[in-house]
């Protein structure tokens with residue numbers, strides 16, 4: 001066990017035995033992050049019901065907006081990326097995620113602002129909601145009940161969709177996302193139907209079952225993903241825009257839960273630049289020194305290596321609904337796997353499953369979400385507590 005200089009303790013080397021002992025898992029997860037992560041399917045169902053109770057019809061009256069801005073930070077901000085990709089390139093209006101306080105200068109009465117904040121008090125979401133109200137834009141607010149955000153929505157006579165405050169923001173992705181999607185559906189921007197929501201929730205439940213703490217590493221995809229990543233620098237690339245949202249989400253959870261540095265993004269873009277990492281000191285250069293016959297007793301401490309996680313969209317998208325032909329995405333994903341193999345860089349692949357965009361996204365997010373928690377636990381880190389975030393807020397007076 002090591003102590004960090006500010007009193008944070010953990011193990012530098014991951015301890016696999018923790019993951020195979022459900023009691024040890026529970027002991028290292030006093031805040032119940034695994035339980036919250038397992039509630040994803042329930043979040044989808046509950047949020048759909050809460051959105052149905054909100055007066056979203058108010059939005060419909062003024063017809064299709066000029067643009068939709070989704071304002072929020074952190075996980076709340078990710079909901080804007082989800083909406084943009086689920087709406088897809090055929091969306092009739094621009095969908096713009098916005099991550100700083102206020103709204104872009106052009107926002108006015110023709111636009112819709114969806115302000116999202118799990119706590120209902122982030123300055124980014126509150127600033128956007130106030131600005132939308134001042135400028136006469138239509139507003140929808142999504143966040144904690146009885147919060148400042150709810151007050152702004154009430155003042156603006158705008159629909160408010162509550163997100164019960166049970167889990168920390170990053171374990172509330174689905175509770176935050178579903179209201180955003182349903183508001184956009186009311187505006188005619190996405191085609192998410194009840195069956196899509198039910199199937200997404202069912203897939204999240206099934207994945208939570210596969211990733212439960214009592215399922216041992218060799219049958220638990222999240223534990224094996226976590227153990228594969230242990231000690232490495234994860235590089236997470238998504239093969240399509242949808243898979244890229246999942247890749248960035250994995251970057252968020254690996255950083256916040258497991259406190260791992262991550263490179264995450266779109267494979268299309270990486271292929272023109274960052275793929276060069278595979279040749280570097282943490283890639284091909286270190287892999288060329290890997291000695292599989294070395295005596296573990298005499299071996300030097302294991303050097304830090306890259307570990308590639310490729311999130312593949314699975315080829316279920318209709319060609320006419322994507323930015324790029326599917327065949328291009330698939331060839332690129334095959335190519336990076338070949339490249340990694342040539343350099344000796346280990347690669348994990350998660351392939352999307354399901355019929356709707358939302359279900360496919362869920363299938364790419366669920367196992368990595370659990371893996372980020374198991375990786376924290378294997379290092380003896382409490383995935384719930386991120387003292388650096390609190391300290392950062394104190395130091396910057398925010």
Ligand SMILES: O=P(O)(O)OC[C@H]1O[C@](O)(CO)[C@@H](O)[C@@H]1O
Pocket residue numbers: 072073074075076116117118119120121122125168169170389
């Ligand atoms: O959803 P909220 O409450 O606005 O918080 C935004 C972000 O800020 C944090 O709470 C950190 O302060 C993140 O966990 C979260 O995603």
